[in-house]
Structures are given as C-alpha cells and as structure tokens.
Amino acid sequence: MLQKTLKMAKKVYLDHGATTPVDAEVVEAMQPYFTEKFGNASSIHCFGKVARDALEKSREIIAWKINAEKDEIIFTSGGSESNNLAIKGVLFANKEKNHIITSKIEHPAVLQTCQALENGFSVTYLDVDAGGLVDLKKLEEAITDKTALVSIMHANNEIGVIQDIRTIGEICKRHNVLFHTDAVQSFTKVPIDVKDINVDLISLSSHKMHGPKGIGALFIKKGTELQKQNQGGHQELDLRAGTENISGIVGFAKAVELASDDHVAQMQELRDKFIDKILKEISDTTLNGGREERLCNNVNITFKFIEGEGLLLHLDAHGIAVSTGSACTSQSLEPSHVLLAIGLKHEDAHGAIRFTLGKENTQEELDYTFEKLKEAVKNLRKISPLAK
C-alpha cells in the first residue's frame, strides 16, 4: 500500500502461504485450453475429446503424486470446496453416525463447515499443544461409536506445524472412522503416499504450489461414501456438477509435475538461517509453532511489544510482503485462532508476523528483509509503551 509513495524498486514476496506466482511453464501449458482446445469435456465430438484427454491425463498426474488411483481424484474449485465436500459429503452420506472430530487450528474452510454442522451433528474441537500438535491420546479418547469422521489438517497455514497423519490414520483405522486431511499447504512439500498411510480424503489446492487459483482436488479413497454437494450434471464421478475448468486443471497438473524436492531443501535451508538470525539478533522474539515438525517454508515469529499491522505496513513500504496474526488486521478484531490455540497471550498474538518462503526467494532477499525488519522493529518499539 505504501509502495507508491516511496518509489521502491525492490520487491520481496514472502507470503507464499497466501498464494504463489504461477510458473511460466504452467501458463504456457494452460494457454491452448482457452483458445483452440476450448472444448467441453462432456461433449462427444472431437473438441470434447481433446478436453477429456487433457482432463484425464491431469487426473493421472495428481493421482501419481500421492500414489493414488486415477479414479480416486476429483477436481474442485480449490481447497475450500474440497474441505466442504469432504466433511459435508461424509456426514450427509452416513445417517447412523453424527459426530465429527477436528482440531482448533484448522483452516476456516474446515472450522466453519464444522460450525455450520453443529446444528444436527456434534463436533469435538481438539486442543493442540504449545508446538501446535494434536494430542493423539486425546484424539483416540474422543472417538465414540457415533464418530463418522476425523478431520485434521496435514500442515497448518499459519504456523506450519505438520501433524503426524500416519499415526492419526492408524487410530482412525483401528476405530473404523473415516479420516480427512487438509493438505493444501503441504502438497508437494511433504510427501504423501496413500498406499503407505491410512487416509480416506485429502484436500488439495493448486494456487499454493505455483498453479492457478480456483482449482483444487479431493482424493477420495475407493469405497468411501460421499454425498454430492453441488447438484447438476454428472461430472467428476457424479460427485461435483459443473463443466470442468480444463485450463485450470491442466495448469494444476503441470505445477505438480514441476514441483521438486530440491526446492523443498532450498526453502528449508533459507528458512533455518532466517529463523536463527531473527532469534539471535532481534531481542524479545519467539518462534510460533514447533521447530521440528514444520513446513519447509514457514517462519512465524512474535516480535514482542509491537503490533503486527504496523510492522507489516513498514515492510510493505520497502516492498516486502508478509502477513500477520494480529487482531488489528482482522475484520473481527480477534487475534488468530491458531496463535491463541497454541497458548499465546493476546498481546503476543498481536506481534506475530508470518513469512512464507517460495522457491524463487534468495538469500539476498532474506538478508534485505532482515535489515528492514530489524529497523522497523526498532522504530516501532521506540514508540511502544510496552517496550522496556
């Protein structure tokens, strides 16, 4: 926002948890599907066939990435829709059971879906520990013979904590309960093999991994009963009506093909250096979320005695894009539910800044960010009545 006034040349994007730039190769792969290959995948003629082939080829690629079968993947409009379909789909298809278990740190697309179901279903929202992990014993204790579904996210979007979905899957299997995980943030960053771990539903989204926005997928393990939530045509295994977004789907698949473990290693190295430097060189800072089970690109730090919106805008003035868990930036003036769930005091949640790295970030960009960050923290602390 303040960018204009300061005529900045440099721009550093550190908000990949919000969304990512679409790769040039992805754009290129998508292009023909707007123009010469514009067909409707449901049409019988050759235009339809071209679209249908692209659709099915893309489905294979998404399936391949998580070691699923091709007919276990359906395309949706993104992570939010996948979460809605997984949760409502399971509960409405299963009339005998009426209980869902989820956690307090889920994305709003899961939390609000569960809240909306409270009228008619009972929901358990599990606490997490200071590092952000769900207590697996508490999870097992919460399961009753009325439990239809456990929905626990793979990696958290704010603090990057990665849950032990292998063990959660085992617990669910032992009690014959379906398991859904929101893997929107972790997809292509943390490997998932659905033949190796027990999981029934997985939500995926394209725009967090350099694909286009408005496209995602839901993995549905064979045999899992789901009630269709969007009525109309018979697309996507008759589970989701609507003409398929072929260009988006092709782009999503291309982005999956391009994702590499080298990028993960590179982001992780930058992340670790950045965390160490902040904690060491800026006083009164704490890392939010555990350090071990953490997404390769997530840095979430509380800068005590200052408020996140101010810090965010100072960084923005230098062309650096981050996000914050501060109440002052939320429409409800409530601090982040995730930061409160890991036990942060309100004033510490206020000073939390999330940096989410991407594969295009460099050490030089992070050094620049650190310098500007240090300066902004110093200036804001100078005017804070809380600072010593």
Added chain:
Amino acid sequence: MSYVDQYSEKVKEHFMHPKNMGHIKEEDLQPGEELARGEVGNPACGDLMTIFLKIKDRKIIDAKIKTFGCAAAIACSSITTEMVVGLTIDKARKLTKNQVADELEGLPPLKLHCSNLAVDALNKALDNYEQGIGVVRK
C-alpha cells in the same frame, strides 16, 4: 476491499513518520511547568496508549505519546499530540474523536475506535491533572 486501502495519505504519513513519540520526563520541566500523564487500553483489541502533557498556566505546551497499536492508532496518537499543543485545558477537553478522524482525512470504519483511544488518553491525562493524580510540578 481491505480496510488498508481506505487509509488516507495523511494516515499513512503520520503512521510512517509519527510526531511527538516518546515521553516527557521530570527533568524536562522548567519552573512553573507541570507534567500530567494518562494511560488507556483499547477494550476492542487490547492495545495501549500513554500520553504525557507538559502544562503551564493551564495551557498544554508540549505533548508526547507512546502507542502499542495498529497504524491507525499510531497515526491518531501522532495527530492528537499535534492538535493539543497550544490549547488551554478547557479547549483540549472539547477535542472529539471525530475531529481527530477528520484531521486525518477520515479513518476506515473498522478503525474508528482507534481514534477514541487517543482522545480517551488525552482526557485521562486531563482528569489526572485536575485531580492531581501523578502530577509532577516544578
């Protein structure tokens, strides 16, 4: 639209370069001058402001402020201190949150409460002054 897009140029200017930030110490007083202080918290989002007023002959001759809060809160702090210097206590009493917001060329509706905070801190300091609470005299 994000409320941030509704921040006026004046808000941005005062946020990026806030005036009169800091505090007034006893040593800063000359004979005949008095120091009053007011601190308020923001119930809506748990923020904090502390204002310091240097007063002589019932006139505010200097003001400083410390703020823990959003960009709007910092901008309101800055402009409020500018608006009260030179005012008599009675005139300063009449300053309203709307005047503060107007002086900043408006605030996003979500952030109007932040202007309350600065005016509340001012009034708290003036109350403390009238009641002799924590007032330092030289």
